[in-house]
Amino acid sequence: MGDAHHHKPQLAGLGELAARLRNCARRVTEPRREILRALRDGAHPMSPKQVHQALHDTCDLATVYRSLHMLEAAGMVKRFDLGDGVRRFELLGEGDDGHHHHLVCKRCDTVVEIDDCFTPALEQRIASRSGFAGVTHRLEFFGTCPACQTA
Amino acid sequence: MGDAHHHKPQLAGLGELAARLRNCARRVTEPRREILRALRDGAHPMSPKQVHQALHDTCDLATVYRSLHMLEAAGMVKRFDLGDGVRRFELLGEGDDGHHHHLVCKRCDTVVEIDDCFTPALEQRIASRSGFAGVTHRLEFFGTCPACQTA
DNA sequence: CTGCATCCTGCAAATCATTTGCATCTGGGA
DNA sequence: TCCCAGATGCAAATGATTTGCAGGATGCAG
Numbered sequence: 001m002g003d004a005h006h007h008k009p010q011l012a013g014l015g016e017l018a019a020r021l022r023n024c025a026r027r028v029t030e031p032r033r034e035i036l037r038a039l040r041d042g043a044h045p046m047s048p049k050q051v052h053q054a055l056h057d058t059c060d061l062a063t064v065y066r067s068l069h070m071l072e073a074a075g076m077v078k079r080f081d082l083g084d085g086v087r088r089f090e091l092l093g094e095g096d097d098g099h100h101h102h103l104v105c106k107r108c109d110t111v112v113e114i115d116d117c118f119t120p121a122l123e124q125r126i127a128s129r130s131g132f133a134g135v136t137h138r139l140e141f142f143g144t145c146p147a148c149q150t151a
Numbered sequence: 152m153g154d155a156h157h158h159k160p161q162l163a164g165l166g167e168l169a170a171r172l173r174n175c176a177r178r179v180t181e182p183r184r185e186i187l188r189a190l191r192d193g194a195h196p197m198s199p200k201q202v203h204q205a206l207h208d209t210c211d212l213a214t215v216y217r218s219l220h221m222l223e224a225a226g227m228v229k230r231f232d233l234g235d236g237v238r239r240f241e242l243l244g245e246g247d248d249g250h251h252h253h254l255v256c257k258r259c260d261t262v263v264e265i266d267d268c269f270t271p272a273l274e275q276r277i278a279s280r281s282g283f284a285g286v287t288h289r290l291e292f293f294g295t296c297p298a299c300q301t302a
Numbered sequence: 303c304t305g306c307a308t309c310c311t312g313c314a315a316a317t318c319a320t321t322t323g324c325a326t327c328t329g330g331g332a
Numbered sequence: 333t334c335c336c337a338g339a340t341g342c343a344a345a346t347g348a349t350t351t352g353c354a355g356g357a358t359g360c361a362g
Contacts, residue, residue, distance in 0.1 A: 028359095047348095049347095062311080062312075085347080086347095086348075103286070112281055126292055132296055133295045138293070140288065143283035143284055180339065182340075211341050213340080236348090237318095
């Protein structure tokens with residue numbers, strides 16, 4: 001499988017993840033442990049359904065949704081919306097704000113992480129011109145991956 | 152109201168819009184005429200529901216969805232996904248490819264158009280580095296608008 | 303180690319946005 | 333004006349996500 005950018009800081013043990021959970025005054029339950037593991041071991045961003053499948057019906061889909069939301073609020077995962085009607089989630093490393101972008105293949109949905117972000121100068125300019133405050137952005141790239149080009 | 156970038160090329164008459172529709176071998180029906188009018192007169196991007204409401208139940212919601220898709224395929228409207236689970240549509244001017252971005256207020260959802268796009272150089276670099284072909288991007292900005300800052 | 307209040311979970315039903323089947327209707331060329 | 337492919341209305345189907353509720357498990361207190 002395509003696996004160019006494996007720079008996950010979260011090759012952290014589940015123990016550490018559990019500790020982070022505990023620090024948020026949240027309980028470390030079996031489903032949550034499994035969900036964190038799935039996110040840690042799985043390919044880049046995973047949808048709730050994918051997480052659920054990876055857990056082999058160990059827990060309910062609703063629990064996956066609830067846990068994912070909780071983890072997002074706790075700053076342990078980040079939600080990405082690639083515009084196809086499905087939310088995807090990625091595990092974040094400690095202190096990682098998760099700001100990065102993706103390059104998605106239009107054909108096979110392979111997702112590659114983009115390390116460098118575009119110049120924040122534009123963000124600044126947009127903020128000052130419009131009068132908006134705290135301007136952030138969401139940026140995703142789309143194209144056809146090498147494999148799908150030949151196929 | 153915030154109204155920095157009102158540069159709609161589509162101050163076109165409905166007649167012209169109808170002509171464009173006809174050129175696509177599509178029928179000019181009452182619902183479609185109304186939908187085009189709503190998009191032309193309404194604020195920036197509109198969701199199917201908003202369009203439907205603007206039409207005061209003149210036609211079915213399903214028709215709005217079908218028409219919007221048809222218009223998108225015909226290149227007359229463009230779909231934008233701001234990541235809140237609702238698709239929004241904008242009318243495009245003749246020959247306009249609709250490539251521009253938005254600045255959305257996190258509080259009141261006001262949307263301002265951003266005219267300038269960031270450097271396509273990054274797009275190029277990303278393409279060559281990853282081996283992907285036909286790389287495009289989707290970029291949206293979020294912040295707090297002037298009105299909401301004081302409120 | 304044990305009890306217990308609290309937080310979680312499973313299950314099922316409810317929402318929401320969007321799509322689709324189907325019978326009926328209509329725009330516009332012949 | 334006639335006719336039919338293409339449109340529409342209505343209702344039901346989908347798909348993703350959320351929520352109500354009763355029973356279950358976690359982690360602190362004792």
